[in-house]
Every structure is written in structure tokens, then in C-alpha cells.
Amino acid sequence: MSGALLEVKDVKKHFPIKRGLMSKNAGCIKAVDGVSFSVHKGETLGLVGESGCGKSTTGRLVLRLLEPTSGEVLFEDKNIYRLSFNQMRQLRRDMQIIFQDPYASLNPRLTVEDIIIEPLVIHGIGDSHSRRQRVKEMLDLVGLSSYHGSRYPHEFSGGQRQRIGIARALALNPKLIVCDEPVSALDVSIQSQVLNLLMQLQDMLKLTYIFIAHGLNVVKHVSDRVGVMYLGKIVEIADSEELYRNAMHPYSQALLSAVPVPDPEIKRERIILTGDVPSPANPPTGCRFHTRCPQCMDICRLEEPALRPVSDKYMVACHKYQ
Amino acid sequence: MSSTGSEIAVKPQGTAQRTKTRELWRRLKKDKFAVAGGIVLLTVIILGIAAPLLTSYNPYDAVLDQRLLPPGTGGHLLGTDQMGRDLLTRLFYGARISVMVGFVAVAIALFFGIIVGLFAGYYGGLVDTIFMRGIDILMAFPYVLLAIAIIAALGPGLFQAMIAIAIVGIPYYARIVRGTVLSLREKEFVEAEKALGAGNLRIIFKHILPNTMAPIIVAATLDVGWMIIAAAGLSFLGLGAQPPTAEWGVMLSEGRNFLRVAPWVSIFPGLCIFIVVLSLNLLGDGLRDALDPRLKE
Numbered sequence: 083m084s085g086a087l088l089e090v091k092d093v094k095k096h097f098p099i100k101r102g103l104m105s106k107n108a109g110c111i112k113a114v115d116g117v118s119f120s121v122h123k124g125e126t127l128g129l130v131g132e133s134g135c136g137k138s139t140t141g142r143l144v145l146r147l148l149e150p151t152s153g154e155v156l157f158e159d160k161n162i163y164r165l166s167f168n169q170m171r172q173l174r175r176d177m178q179i180i181f182q183d184p185y186a187s188l189n190p191r192l193t194v195e196d197i198i199i200e201p202l203v204i205h206g207i208g209d210s211h212s213r214r215q216r217v218k219e220m221l222d223l224v225g226l227s228s229y230h231g232s233r234y235p236h237e238f239s240g241g242q243r244q245r246i247g248i249a250r251a252l253a254l255n256p257k258l259i260v261c262d263e264p265v266s267a268l269d270v271s272i273q274s275q276v277l278n279l280l281m282q283l284q285d286m287l288k289l290t291y292i293f294i295a296h297g298l299n300v301v302k303h304v305s306d307r308v309g310v311m312y313l314g315k316i317v318e319i320a321d322s323e324e325l326y327r328n329a330m331h332p333y334s335q336a337l338l339s340a341v342p343v344p345d346p347e348i349k350r351e352r353i354i355l356t357g358d359v360p361s362p363a364n365p366p367t368g369c370r371f372h373t374r375c376p377q378c379m380d381i382c383r384l385e386e387p388a389l390r391p392v393s394d395k396y397m398v399a400c401h402k403y404q
Numbered sequence: 405m406s407s408t409g410s411e412i413a414v415k416p417q418g419t420a421q422r423t424k425t426r427e428l429w430r431r432l433k434k435d436k437f438a439v440a441g442g443i444v445l446l447t448v449i450i451l452g453i454a455a456p457l458l459t460s461y462n463p464y465d466a467v468l469d470q471r472l473l474p475p476g477t478g479g480h481l482l483g484t485d486q487m488g489r490d491l492l493t494r495l496f497y498g499a500r501i502s503v504m505v506g507f508v509a510v511a512i513a514l515f516f517g518i519i520v521g522l523f524a525g526y527y528g529g530l531v532d533t534i535f536m537r538g539i540d541i542l543m544a545f546p547y548v549l550l551a552i553a554i555i556a557a558l559g560p561g562l563f564q565a566m567i568a569i570a571i572v573g574i575p576y577y578a579r580i581v582r583g584t585v586l587s588l589r590e591k592e593f594v595e596a597e598k599a600l601g602a603g604n605l606r607i608i609f610k611h612i613l614p615n616t617m618a619p620i621i622v623a624a625t626l627d628v629g630w631m632i633i634a635a636a637g638l639s640f641l642g643l644g645a646q647p648p649t650a651e652w653g654v655m656l657s658e659g660r661n662f663l664r665v666a667p668w669v670s671i672f673p674g675l676c677i678f679i680v681v682l683s684l685n686l687l688g689d690g691l692r693d694a695l696d697p698r699l700k701e
Contacts, residue, residue: 145599174601187592191614201600250596 086120093153115314126291128305136314178251182263184243188235195231220249241272320396431694438690444683452499461490463497463650472666497650506632512570517577525585565644584616625688629681
């Protein structure tokens with residue numbers, strides 16, 4: 083696909099389970115088991131799914147913070163897993179991450195200025211004067227004041243800390259930012275502020291986001307396209323509007339029916355899934371969702387459905403549509 | 405962004421840039437016990453350094469007709485020992501050795517302990533296994549036995565005793581550091597550094613090391629006292645500083661033969677050790693609180 087900033091091709095990450103004195107291999111957790119998608123310049127791809135479905139692992143694989151078991155990630159047509167440490171280091175200027183927990187993502191021993199200056203120092207950009215200037219710009223950009231620079235992270239609220247994290251990620255002028263549940267740890271009132279900030283910054287700086295979240299309304303608000311993940315796989319990926327209006331995969335339908343509606347008068351049909359998510363160490367045969375699927379057919383138990391396009395921009399992995 | 409106004413609750417205060425050391429000092433000052441400990445320690449160090457100016461006696465001059473004089477007699481404020489040497493003078497000179505031994509031994513132990521702990525904890529796997537099994541071997545021996553074994557190999561003497569207790573101390577620091585590093589390396593700010601392209605050494609020394617400092621500094625300050633006692637103990641056993649060196653452990657040991665007739669010969673060196681160790685403990689506790697940014701204000 084041309085024009086894609088990022089292309090993820092069949093990436094897998096299996097974590098080995100070590101057991102016993104001799105670290106015997108006792109199987110593996112298939113956290114991400116063959117994920118493919120692409121992200122175009124300037125768009126936001128949302129990734130949703132319940133806890134443990136591999137969203138965050140996917141985010142880290144995209145940035146090569148984890149080494150994959152197999153597969154490739156093309157960033158501007160370069161396979162990042164083939165790059166040497168130094169080439170990767172150069173590339174890291176272009177891809178950054180914003181973390182979920184603003185309390186753990188900032189070094190408590192550094193001042194805010196030192197935290198935001200860090201990327202510039204690592205990449206040897208500018209001298210000390212211009213770096214400090216850049217820190218001021220960044221603080222200003224994310225809605226903090228320059229006098230905040232001499233403070234330590236613990237002197238800030240969660241929302242302010244998240245802004246500091248955003249400032250750090252932006253300091254190198256990246257093209258792609260992986261937002262790993264950037265608002266899940268924040269108060270609802272602060273969530274919208276941070277989301278609006280992220281969207282403003284996207285417009286201003288032409289950023290591309292991969293937005294990982296489990297709050298569906300949050301993802302709907304920010305995403306152009308959305309991928310739904312279940313047990314280490316993408317089951318459905320489509321334009322945000324369309325997916326929210328007319329989800330095709332039974333899992334997505336169930337997820338969407340769980341979104342609360344502000345009007346108590348509206349009666350909706352809710353699809354309540356039974357049972358738990360199966361263990362990623364031993365996923366079900368056939369379709370991974372068949373154990374909980376309300377529309378399960380015989381073929382679902384035997385054969386794994388591939389992610390296939392049903393229309394121009396709509397892809398779904400379900401036997402119902404194949 | 406206008407919507408941020410309500411969120412920024414912290415108001416600017418003062419234009420002066422507060423440096424980190426000044427900040428630490430300001431907070432340490434609030435802790436009365438730590439200040440007292442610091443003052444006592446400083447006094448002991450100054451007394452040790454200025455010893456020749458403070459007393460007209462020579463710590464090694466035996467005056468045999470003035471043996472075992474009680475405190476306050478014959479111009480000797482704390483009396484004399486079994487060789488007629490002025491006890492106060494010997495205590496001043498002893499401060500040099502005892503305090504120095506404590507600090508140097510801790511510095512050596514810290515250096516190696518931190519290096520081992522940082523690398524073992526950060527890299528994990530084989531590096532961790534090799535380093536920590538070595539540390540386990542050291543820890544398997546009772547510390548006095550280990551120190552004695554090392555001195556047996558190196559020969560008795562003050563310097564050898566210092567090396568011996570430093571080696572005994574390495575495992576404790578290595579363990580403290582490794583434990584802290586194990587939890588730190590999983591923190592998101594370390595991952596953020598990797599995402600920014602920082603090398604391992606930068607992450608280890610700039611981001612992980614400072615976050616292990618609080619427990620290390622506290623342990624180290626408390627251990628200076630322990631090491632002073634250990635060095636004095638080895639000297640007491642005849643394995644460290646040798647008579648007639650004016651060292652508190654040696655003095656304690658020499659005085660024990662006269663404990664009934666002249667208890668002051670042993671009591672005063674013992675008191676000195678006690679006071680120095682106590683003040684180090686108070687200072688260590690105060691430092692721990694002052695270094696913890698979460699206890700700020």
C-alpha cells in the first residue's frame with residue numbers, strides 16, 4: 083500500500099512461559115498473534131479491545147520497544163526490525179509514545195525541564211540555550227507555563243503530568259505517536275481536556291496517531307479508523323463512523339452494545355457475552371471468539387477466519403461474511 | 405489553551421531558581437536530630453583534623469611516672485592510659501583514623517556494590533546470575549569470619565582491615581541496589597527513555613542510579629557507623645590497627661586489662677565510638693527523609 087506511513091505485516095509476539103529450576107519452556111503466551119494494519123499520514127487509528135487482548139503489546143511492537151517473534155513493521159517503507167541500534171536510534175525521532183500512567187512515566191528525580199530536554203540531549207540537538215528555548219515552546223504548546231519547568235513531576239496533577247509526557251514526546255517533532263491509553267488514568271473532566279489537546283496538536287503539527295484505548299466513546303471521538311482486537315488478533319477494522327454505526331463482527335457488536343447511553347429512556351438490545359476471555363497461552367481452535375460468540379456456526383470451531391475486505395475500506399474476520 | 409486555567413492550581417512563587425542542593429539543605433535543616441547528628445559528626449572530624457593545635461601532648465609519648473592518672477588530674481582532662489599518654493590527645497588523633505576508616509570502607513563497598521547491583525538488576529539473565537551467585541558466596545560467610553579470612557590472606561594492619569570490611573559490605577549494597585533496579589527498570593519512564601533512543605548506559609546512570617540513591621545514602625550513612633565498629637572490633641582483636649596506634653578500637657582493647665583500676669581508659673574510646681555511630685544514624689535518617697521528594701512540604 084502506498085501513502086501509508088506505517089505498515090504492520092503479520093506481527094507476532096509470543097512470550098515464553100518459563101517454569102522450574104532449569105527455566106524449562108512451558109509453552110507461550112500469544113500476546114499478539116499475527117496483526118496486520120496500516121496507518122496513513124495524518125490519520126488516527128484507534129485500537130480497542132478488552133484488557134489483555136494485546137493492544138499495548140502491539141503499540142510497543144510498532145515502536146520496537148519489544149522485539150517481535152515474527153513479522154515486519156514498515157515505517158516509511160523501511161522495515162524497522164532490520165535496522166541496527168544506531169539506525170533505530172535515528173528513527174526514534176520520528177516515532178514516539180505517550181503512556182497510560184502519568185505517575186510512572188516521568189522520572190521523579192528530574193525537573194520538568196530536564197525531562198523535556200532529555201530527547202534533545204540524547205539526539206544532540208541544539209546547544210543549551212536553544213534547548214531551553216525549545217522546552218519553553220513545548221510547555222507553551224501543551225498548555226503549561228514556562229515557570230513549571232523548574233518543578234518536579236510530583237508537584238503536578240495527573241492531567242498536567244500527562245501534558246508533560248506529551249511535551250516530551252513532541253520535543254523531537256515526531257511523525258507518529260503511539261498513545262497508549264493516554265487518558266485512562268485521568269479524571270473524566272481532565273480526559274476531555276487532554277483529548278482535545280491531542281487533537282489540536284494533530285491538526286497543528288500534522289501528527290499521525292495510533293490511539294490505544296478501551297473506552298469506546300473515547301476512541302470514537304478521536305479516531306478516523308478503528309481496529310477491534312480480540313485475543314491477539316484484529317477481528318475488524320474500518321472507518322470509525324461506519325464501524326460505530328454498523329459493526330459487523332459479533333464481538334464488536336457486543337462491545338458497542340456495552341457503551342452506556344446517557345438517556346435512560348432509550349431501551350436497547352444489549353448483547354451480554356458469557357464466559358471469560360480464553361487464555362492466550364492456549365487460544366481456542368478455529369475462530370478465537372467461537373467460545374463466546376452468540377452466532378457461532380460449525381465452521382467457526384474448525385477454521386480460523388481471515389481478515390478479509392467486505393467493502394472498500396471495511397475488513398472483518400468472521401465466517402458470517404465470507 | 406484556555407481550558408487549562410482551572411487545572412493549574414500551583415501558583416508561581418519567587419523568581420529565585422531553587423537549586424537541588426539548596427533545597428535538600430533547607431529540608432535537612434528542619435530535622436533537629438539530623439542537624440544535631442551532623443554537628444556532632446562535623447565536630448569530631450574537625451577535632452581530628454585540628455588535633456595538633458588543640459593539645460600540647462604527643463599521642464605516642466609514654467610518660468611512665470604518670471600512668472593511669474584519673475580524669476582531671478595532672479593537667480590531663482580525661483586522665484592517662486597505662487603508658488602515661490594523655491587520653492584526650494589520643495582520642496583526638498584516633499578520630500582521624502576511626503572516622504576515615506568508616507568513610508573509606510563504605511566508599512569502596514558502595515562503589516563496587518552499586519556497579520554490581522546496577523548491572524545485575526538492569527541486564528538480568530546471565531549477568532545477574534553470575535554477579536549475584538558471587539555475592540551469595542560472600543554472604544554465606546559470617547562477616548567477622550570473612551573479614552578475618554581476608555586479613556589472614558592480606559596480613560594484619562589498618563589498611564587491610566579497611567579492605568576486609570569493605571569487601572564484607574559489598575553484598576549488602578549490591579542487593580539493595582539490584583532490588584531497587586529490578587522495580588525501576590519496568591517503570592514507564594525507563595521505557596520512555598528507550599523510546600527516545602537513549603542508550604543503556606545513559607538509562608542506567610542518569611535515570612536509574614539517581615532513583616536508587618535514597619536507600620543507598622541512608623544505608624551508607626548508617627553503615628559508616630557499622631564499619632567504624634567493625635574496624636574497631638578488628639583492631640580490638642589485634643587484626644586491624646596495631647598498638648601503639650591511636651585508634652579507638654586499639655585503645656578500647658588496651659584498656660580492658662585495667663578495667664577495674666582505670667575504667668576511663670576503655671570507657672572514653674567506647675563513648676566516642678558510640679557518639680559517632682549515633683550521630684551518623686541520626687544524620688542518615690534525616691537524609692532519607694530529605695531526599696524523598698514525596699515528603700516535600
